[in-house]
Amino acid sequence: MEKPAEIFDRDAEWDELVRFARMPRTGAALGVVSGRRRQGKTFLLDALVRSGGGFMFTATESSEADALRQYGQALGDHLGEPTPLRFVDWDEAISRTMTLAPQGPLPVVIDEFPFLARVSPALPSIIQRALDPAGQRSNTQVRLLLCGSALSFMGGLLSGTAPLRGRAGLELVVRTLDYRAAARFWDIGDPRTAMLVNAIVGGTPAYRHEFTQDDTPAGPEDFDDWVVRAVLNPARPLFREARYLLAEEPDIRDPALYHSVLAAIADGRTRRGEIANFLGRQPSDLAHPLGVLEDVGLVIREDDAFKNNKGVYRTAEPLLTFYHAVMRPAWGDLERAGRSRQVWPRLQRTFLSKVVGPHFETICRNWARWEADSDILGSYPTRVAAGVVNDPAARTQHEVDVAVFGRDDQGREELLAIGEAKWNETVGLSHLNRLAHIRTLLRGKDGIRAERCRLLLFSGADFAEDLYSRAAAEPGLRLVNLDRLYAAT
Template sequence: MDKPADMFDRDYEWAALTRFVTDAQPGATLGVVSGRRRQGKTFLLEAACEATGGFYFGATEATDAESLRRLSTALTAHVLPPSPYHFADWHEAVDALLALGSERPVPVVIDEFPYLAKANPELPSIIQNALRPLREQRTASRTRLLLCGSALSFMGRLLSGNAPLRGRAGLELVVRSLDHQLAAQFWGITDPRLALQVHAIVGGTPAYRREFARGDSPSGPGDFDDWVIRTVLNPETPLFREARYLLAEEPDLRDTALYLSVLGAVAEGNATRGGIAGYLERKATDIAHPINVLEDAGLLQREADAFRANRSTYRISEPLIAFHHAVMRPVWPQLERPGNAARVWQASRRRFVANVLGPHFEQVCREWALHHADPDLLGGLPAHVGHGVVNDPPTRTSHEVDVAVVGVADGTKPPLLAIGEAKWNDTMGIAHIDRLRHIRDVITRTGRYDTSRTKLLCFSGTGFNDKARRAADTSPDVELVDLPKLYGTLRP
């Protein structure tokens, strides 16, 4: 299949779909496509159907009977049979979809599948039965049935545990957000500092540029403040309320106020379970369920402490939601009044840097170490990149490590490939390097990791002084990573 000319990147996803859709082996097969909203899943699947003459059906929130009628109408328009389809139940409908592949491999897409399953919980079992081995309708078909959905909690359960469709799928494709480097290219931003500022607000969601901001991208570093005011903080744009809608669209989030409060607590810097409970003035056991639901929905990410067993922290995984809770939610009545955006943004900039930009920069540094850094630079391929707190008993202090790169264990102890510190607004010097050296010595004494080849990484959004550069030139264990290195080669 030829990828559409106007599709940015998505080479991996398109190749996976191509292999699945054009597979000539006999027998109908099942694929599952998931991902958070606005990532371009529908665009991918519609393009695949258009390239191969496949059938696409987008479900909506409706009763079971209405959905069957809509499918009957759509399939009639696609096949043009002698008489229109009128499916009595989903057994008939699924068999009709399998019949589409009687002559050749053909994709059949059911988008927003969770809506259909909510109205008829038996639907996954019906599809399982239709795809059972040796069933004539399955063996005589080469339909490539693709179920797609944005409700991550539901889609995650579709193929897990004792779910009816477990073991039936030949494709499980997750469409993820663009990483920081691709997002900068997508937004047409060549200045790495500006690119990270924009990414800290809208992340790598493609729809936010094309549909929600109508192609409005900052023209340069000096336009960033005005861009925030005219897009994200403007009540007239869809971006203004998008963070609230993302929460409302998750079917498992019923007590919205409680989930908003949990996210608000994390945005305020309360990253531990105990910290969240204290912020909400509740017991830790009372917030276990909402935290788990937010994790399943892909809105909250749990990260284990790299240096303390059984300790973990939480972060908001969607940048726009983090921005909303840190900057917009505390002053929402002010923002709803037209003309107040500039005034609010001027008063919120410091909060944005401390609560949004700084933590986001640290996360981008961790992702760079995991996915972009040359393994030769790190001394090996990372198995895990996280962060944590190192206790220093002799001095009765503790040290935060922003980036901890752990390698693959070949012996008794896993190698600690690197530890790093990330500073968005600080020019880093020799004191930062000395601090990392001390922390490395403390970790060595604990005996948990092999630190014989641990490198020291300094990440800075503003650069490094001469002493730090001389230390990096003369010490092979010191590496300085600035914004150009984080972003690689940007092009318009």
Template structure:
């Protein structure tokens, strides 16, 4: 057993500074009572990599569960405890009740005055085989609130529906955790640095639109096969994501199949395909798959619980919302790969990709670029609104034009709720175009939307108009922006902080 907590983040651990500091703080906490933490996140985010590094630095007990029966898992657990304690003979537990009591007792007996880190990874595997396990953990945590214990237990898992339920409603562990950490994908800037493509924003956007910020894809799946230049992107796509010889080829299917709550995968793939093709409202999804809206409530809820689908509120229309796929590889699979699956399996990656460029731009890169622009406004983009700009809600929405009988889609909006007699305000509305050189017509549409918002009661006195483009801006639009400080032009250089 290691005795000393070393807080320095290992050099091989890319980014994750906030997560690392939070875990080290938890592991070294000097409280004399049992402490519980929950670590979750979608698969391939590097949770195990992070926790193993933590155990190496801080010392402690690590157990990685596998898909097994409760009895087999108990034997594996006993072997791991024996190795940790240095026992000369294997430790055999009669049941999980005894196992948890022994582990907590070990921390109370040997480490009552010093933290003892305990990590149980892939906890959902154990819960599936031993449903009473959360209750057993709860009993021990409660017991060592009145007795001294140095245990710092981290329960980790990727099945988001299971991990989210550990602390929900009347679950046994509700109110017992002192740490709840979700390990998320890298943001688009961090992902570009991770893939060593930050110097080429056009390549970085394309790569991020396909693989997102999932760290495992680079080293574990592709063995550091990274597109060298933008010209190499197409060949790279054909030899990796679209190749039946690549581990990434079936990854999108596995991501769905691995979720415990998903049984009818055909229905869930249809729901995701509907969203990937632009049918992102409840009614649109139901119409696409030929069901009534009420019939898709359950699959939508399950996909949200699994963090594969997110519902985003319309910032201008109360009660209206749209759905967005959170995993880029699933969007790419549903839009590009699934319709041509038989051809891809037969090795026709080049032919399929050549015929999919427009679909990729419209259904994958375009929506993903819009999400990146909103992420930008949540970060450095706020500086574009001035040094005194207030933080606001960032989202998207629709502005209805009753005169023209049409709707204006706002891809990026920064809004502020009204309070203290102050009207709700809009400080920015923007349009994002991935493959289109934006012109004055795009700005005029935003100007009209601003007028409509003013007419419906919003305060737009400080509202700027923003054009986000991956292909550039016309000379006429640049001239307008030069003359009007309330017009903002944001290209790839600005998005990646390279201006």
């Protein structure tokens, strides 16, 4: 079962699916595949089924009776029956499904499983009973894969006292492509262009093919034209995609409230109190909507690097940030065909400050956590975050874009490095001096071991000449540009 050539990357995901589908054991086995929409889950599973000669059913929003009719039709077609199979209930349908593999492992996929389970709440229990060796009516080797995009629902399938708890032999999350893989996927060789595109569409594969019809910026000089013709064009699907992302989530009952929360985060109000002030509400009122947005994978909460009881909220989907920071305030103008080219120039400053800048900082943190080697950091990083450092003498606070922590030989946490990230300005000695001052403050702070703390300066533009000479002379100082961020490991 070789991975089809049309599947980009996803080597680890494909290997896990193949391992599960070919698992040499008697009896049925259960796997759960989840991930946000547009990540290629169905594409992967369809390729698996075609390679392994299995059966795949993709559910739709329908009543239980209609879903059973559709399932019987699909299963009958798979078996070559002259007429559709008819099932009285899901107990009968699942029992019939479990007879599909009497002679060897066979992948069976039920895609969009939450649609079925919501109208047939007993379905997980029915599947659990069918997986029980005492409940299997034949020597089946079905490898049943349940797939869905409703992250909170799919996570709940295997948690707590859920019927399928402890039954799954595979729990696979299909994540978005990282920024490096996304650059290769979009076939963009220029790091600056790749970063700008990633700040808008992130690593969601569908946004290149289905949503932009393979329209890729030809280079830095083509980026603005690409934004106008592919993103801000009312005739292209990507134009309204951010709105549909919320509408497709069944757990979101009041889209206006959730859009307002996302707008506050895109505006830089990342703490709960700041979001509440932006919305004119009490912080306690936002516990539920923020929790729902976290559950569906659209928002993530990150702890402050230096204060465990403090945290910030960030949008997990770059397209949502771009929509709320750039598109939403100018929606009336952008909806009129042909106006995007006149509107985009006045939106670019906001794009750079509220979209690209924060996104660049996130990429720098990801690089420090997963890509930087021990020669740069001095040790293996165990966590990376942003944080705020108090400066009592100056009666102010300093924001740290990148704080890298590791463990010493005794297992104690230590601060390996702190860093500052600037997207659109030349980084010079003033940035270095500020960072060195923050390091001095941290070394005097109780509970933080920063004796070996190094300094990292990230720039999306360039570094001053005198900074290059300082970095060459100081082993504890590292300069990281876009070429370094995108360099292959």
